[in-house]
Amino acid sequence: MNAMQDPARARRTLALLVALVLAWPMLVLAEFKPWTLFDERALQVTGRYLAQFFPPRMDAGFLAELAHETWRTVAIATAGMALALVIAVPAALVATSRLSASTLEGRPGPARWLRRAVRAVLVGLRSIPELVWALVFVRVVGLGPTSGVLAIAIAYGGMLGKVYAEILESADPAPTQALLRGGSSRLQALLFGALPSCLPELLSYTVYRWECAVRSSVVLGFVGAGGLGQLLDSASKMFSGSEVSSILLVFIALVMASDAFSRWLRNQLDVAPAQAGAASPASWPRFSSVAVGLGLLALVACSFVSLDLQWAAFLGPDALGGMGRFVASFFPPEMAPPFLAKTGWALLETLAMSALGTALAVLGGLLLALPAAGTGVAREAARFVLNVLRSVPELVWAVQLLILAGLGPLPGTLALALHTSGVLGRLFAEAFENAPSDAALALRQRGLRAARVWLFATLPQTLPQLASYTLYRWENNIRAASIMGVVGAGGLGQMLSYHLGLFQMHEACTVLIAMVALVALVDALSWRLRRHLTQ
Secondary structure (H helix, E strand, C coil): CCCCCCCCHHHHHHHHHHHHHHHHHHHHHCCCCHHHHHCHHHHHHHHHHHHCCCCCCCCHHHHHHHHHHHHHHHHHHHHHHHHHHHHHHHHHHHHCHHHCHHHHCCCCHHHHHHHHHHHHHHHHHHHCCHHHHHHHHHHHHCCCHHHHHHHHHHHHHHHHHHHHHHHHHCCCHHHHHHHHHCCCCHHHHHHHHHHHHHHHHHHHHHHHHHHHHHHHHHHHHHHCCCCHHHHHHHHHHCCCHHHHHHHHHHHHHHHHHHHHHHHHHHHHHHHHHHHHCCCCHHHCCCCCHHHHHHHHHHHHHHHHHHHCCCHHHHHCHHHHHHHHHHHHCCCCCCCCHHHHHHHHHHHHHHHHHHHHHHHHHHHHHHHHHHHHCCCHHHHHHHHHHHHHHHHCCHHHHHHHHHHHHCCCHHHHHHHHHHHHHHHHHHHHHHHHHHCCCHHHHHHHHCCCCHHHHHHHHHHHHHHHHHHHHHHHHHHHHHHHHHHHHHHCCCHHHHHHHHHHHCCCHHHHHHHHHHHHHHHHHHHHHHHHHHHHHHC
């Protein structure tokens, strides 16, 4: 049998050449010289530093403190996610054109502008890093978990709203269109048309974002929100490697627990609709729904109660006035040409860090996703590595790498690559597992090897989803690169930290505008590419 020829070989080769041309300036801007980590001096520093991590601290007093701060971290993430859903769900319903009868009839009118306005608001909410939101809220409500919860709610409301809308847009339009043509409302079209087929992906992504919220709450601890982040900050400043390793082990345990919970829910969602029949809310999975729902409600309630959130301080007239004055102090932005040129260079550096880190993560994620989507020991080993990589926040990876590689964008790029490899690897593996098997089975019956089956069957079916995940992570990595600059990893974050520290608010405003513009650009690219691939 003749080997099957790749019909898109020329296009793939051209894309590879373009990628190589674009990669060169990114490598220069990010000062990507990983070989410096392997010279004799660097290896000695690495060995001495890693030796401090063993054995982890396990005395009773420290473990009690660790348990208390672990719950506080989970509670901040859970409360923040609950408030984020209040923002994201209505926004996603408005921003989804496939749930609009006017779009179906070819008369978008004012609805189109409303959707664009909502999408613009979502871009603004998620463009500013949680750390910056937390700094704003700290000025209003003071130190403590309230600022962390509000920061996660605002930033993750934008993230969830955007992805929920994209998932609903990518669903099979036939059921939704049939309901809308029959006179059903937007809510009925969602419940009976789009949601039954999208529910597994929506649920999986929500649980994944909760994992991210846990990591975000750790990062917010560095600015006084409490939890594991504050404990980690103290241990790092004291160079207590044994305490740091204990805290990192807790990170890994949290992510593994949420990953197992996510897999269980997805498995239930995959099996139940096939057993039930019609695609309606009554046919949705009945996996002890009352117990699960009560458990989730109890977790949310306990999170809000145990944190003792200062809502009065946030909603009071003095607090709102203080926040207004603080926000007003940022305007007008600094527009002097020398400062704009400096900001532009930092923007390019941040862009290079995020793009190169994401590109490296795509390679690492694919290498780990293939065995993670398989069976046996290789699957469990790959999933364990993915859990370890993504359980450690980018900022924590960066702090550790800064000790080994020194200040500059290289540690930030490597930190993004390590963390994002774990994130994309998990998402890629789920996409491969959920891909329809008919085409792959047909090619296997024709005698093609596993690599060609993946290239010609699985990859084309999952490419739109992989592209959406990758570009979304690039957008997220721009925000992460900005945060990592706070600890000396270069880019816009380093500029923002410097000017905020000197209370130069006008300069900080210009840097924030650059961050928002950069995220908006990547968001537009992601939207266009997704629409192109799904046509």
